[in-house]
Amino acid sequence: MSIRIRVAVLAVTGLLVAGCTSPGAATDTPRTTPSADGATSPDSSSALPAALTSQRPDWKTCAAPEGGEKPGADWRCATVKVPLDHEKPSGETIPIALIRKEARSKADRIGSLLFNFGGPGASGVDILPRAAAEYGGLNRRYDLVGFDPRGVGGSAAVVCQDDEEIAEAEARWDPSPDTVAEEAAYMQDGTAFGAGCARRSGKVIAHTTTSNTARDLDLIRHVLGDAKLHYFGISYGTQLGGTYAHLFPKNVGRTVLDAVVDPTADAEGQARNQALGFQRALDNYLKSRGEDPKAGTERIAHLLERLDSRPLPVGERYLTEGLAVTGIVVTLYSKASWPMLTSALQQAEKGSGAELLQLADYYNDRDESGHYSTQSHSQRAISCADSSERGTVERALALLPEFRKLSPVFGPLLAWDTAGWCANWPVKGEVADMDVSAPGAGPILVVGTTGDPATPYEGAERMAKELGKGVGVLVTNKGEGHGAYGTASCVTKTIDAYLLDGKVPAYGKTCS
Template sequence: MTRFVRWTALVVAAGLLTAGCTGGGSGDGSGDGGSQDDGKGASALDWGACKSSGDEPAPGDGWQCATLKVPLDWSKPDGPTIGLALIRAKATGDDRLGSLLFNFGGPGGSGVDMLPSYAGTAAKLRERYDLVSWDPRGVSASEGVRCRSDKDIQAAEAKVDGTPDTPAEERTFLADAVDFGKGCEKSAGKLLAHVSTTDSARDMDRIRQAVGDDKLNYLGISYGTELGGVYAHLFPDKVGRLTLDAVVDPTADAVGHAKNQSLGFQRALDNYLKSTGKDPEQGSREIADLLRRIDAEPLPTSTDGRKLTQSLALTGIVLPLYTKEGWPTLTLALETAEQGDGTALLTLADGYNEREPSGRYGTTTHSQRAISCLDDKQRPSLADVKKLLPEFEEISPVFGPFLGWDLAGWCHEWPVPGQFHTPEVSAPGADPILVIGNTGDPATPYEGARRMADELGKDVGVLLTWKGEGHGAYGSGSDCVDATVDSFFLEGTVPKDGKVCS
């Protein structure tokens, strides 16, 4: 479990992620996919054909990639630079409005990998916008951070207890956290101190300049909402048509985020249990008991001799709660686990952890930890967490203990100091920003959307509520939500604050 459960976990499990790309040669072979400074601090992008990513082929026709150079350290704009990988699909219609930038969450999610699979959802928006996304600094093709090898990741999964029960397990838990941080420092070097949300928000404005837009049009999902809020605070006069979906609570510190997610996932689990005809309180006790038994004796699986640990089981339970369509899969996985077979839950956990059958792991979690630990100034100690655990267990007997313990290990002895307790998102004078909250959202509970709208400021944050299930609202089955978002982006129509879609 990690503090910000990433939105991309859903599409990983569903097998929707398509090939990524990095900056490559131009379509006619004449370009290098890089960028050239325009003499004003921005760069003119040299869009070209996308290259394949790893073993995956490049995305199909209609996709272009480029690399944008930005300062490593924004306080030294004339100093060393890093390259950001971008991807684009040009508008299909003649009445083009500009570019629409996407961030799909994490932190640590690859926009270059994700955008091609999301293009169907955004097909109507593509009629008038170039669809654009990028790998934020420290992510994948943009100087991606990798903190440990695949072999070491799998070894840690087997030996580290996410809810340590003994002093020896506590020592192993904290030692693993220190080792992970050292691996990140070795991999990232000086970059580790420059992958914050504020750094990426400044990168976004450089992207805006590079694509030639006077104002930023943006759709941020999950962590992308925090990034969008920080951008609005830094550049209120550059806010164009900006939408935040599946909203991270900007008023919550590290402990608050962990409590929010305990509440959100428990709420989603309760809704799932009700759908099966079970009493949520009784069903949660049964799942908590199953996890305790697995903690004492990991379950066998049919996957290369690997065993299902308690932490992997919990991760497997988390994943199908991201969408109502995943609930039947959760039922099957829990039933087989009760029968002594951990294969189904392990398969779900592998989907969340981006583990391929070959044993290769993705690095989203590596980037996610590097970014969030640079952001977070609050770093609870082991003693702090032990005092908080009863509160977490009261919020959720299933998820509370894991998310509570996670606070002690996530940024333990991190190599660089954190920057803030909570992000600043106030944006006085900005154009209206559409903020979408889903009442059944597990990872970013609904309450955060109202708080984001309030923090953005009067006449800026406009709240749209969807009474639905799953993480995120746009493209999730609500004609009301989709029509409202489309109208906002395509026509500039701002809905009434407080509009509800059921």
């Protein structure tokens, strides 16, 4: 079982993931139509049949999502049809699931504010109602709208393996193969996962690119009746937001990108960034306990080495090296989780792997009955559709010395991840190039946190630059964790002032 360190908001969902790969949107040239203000504006609806552009969502009482709670009475759900293949706009369609909570003040309503919480693979229909209290101030003037991107949840979800197959792969997954046989097994698991996706969801996986989801977003905007897309993207959602801005710059409304994916990095570069980011967060955690970061890292690396050869029994299961490093990863997304890491490591060093295994299950969306969600299926399908890169054992071995130096704990996992993640993927991916240049777009807030483990701060600096002068507006949060809104009051106030009142902060504003 391969795993990509997920990029998302721990405080909201537990761990939503990110496969940080690139959409290749630069190859697309959208058509243009006059916008509501008379300007020439790229608009996906111009190329779509009237049966799609004339849709009006039929908002109804929401059902409970799989494994989740039914949203409150003030939420309504609907679906919108989009082309399965945007190059064949009159062909087969798939549903996109939506959820909405209407603005409290009709007189001051700005429009819809669409959210993407990351992953890729996070269900906005599931997450937004649970996170809504955090965005309550925005709900005064905006309809809060969540959606499941194509290939996710209620939007033609990708399914690749059943629970038994996932559990078996998880139990044997070795993130640091040491022999030729272990290397072959690692790659075979990646190949088997892709084959399962082709068998169960072959029609969909060829079209789960971020650029296609951006086109879906523009149709959703049109169907909701908004002249501009007001958007809040977190983690992978920043990649989607940057792609949308590139494809439809004139349709960009008030947009926030928080916990930002580096648009200049390919899949290998993203893995390198995460090795740096998670090691930085681990160092900060160790310093907070008065422990020397180098010595603490060596201690944890030695624990993982012991688990590689002697997994710890936990009931009928085992804490393996792979599950242990997964459990460590999940606690680094938020400083509030650091005490859990302390306890779990202490217990593992004493011979009990229960706490680290529980944390790994939380990350892997495994419930007490052994059922797994399909979020990791969606994540890999989107990531591999977004990239033409296909790793090899030889390249992973070449990266290992560098990645081990960057992080003895996370480096081996991430070096091998470049090989196994899309191993022998059954469909061709888009060009591994993420163009987010958006000339003509309005100002976009780009928020980076200096201690962010999954999307290191440098990615925000690069996103702001790549969006273009006068478009990307960098806001720096000096702090820890993945995502700043709702946890850093200065950032929250800055974003609220922008989204609610249109107040654009000075470039480079810093919050402590």
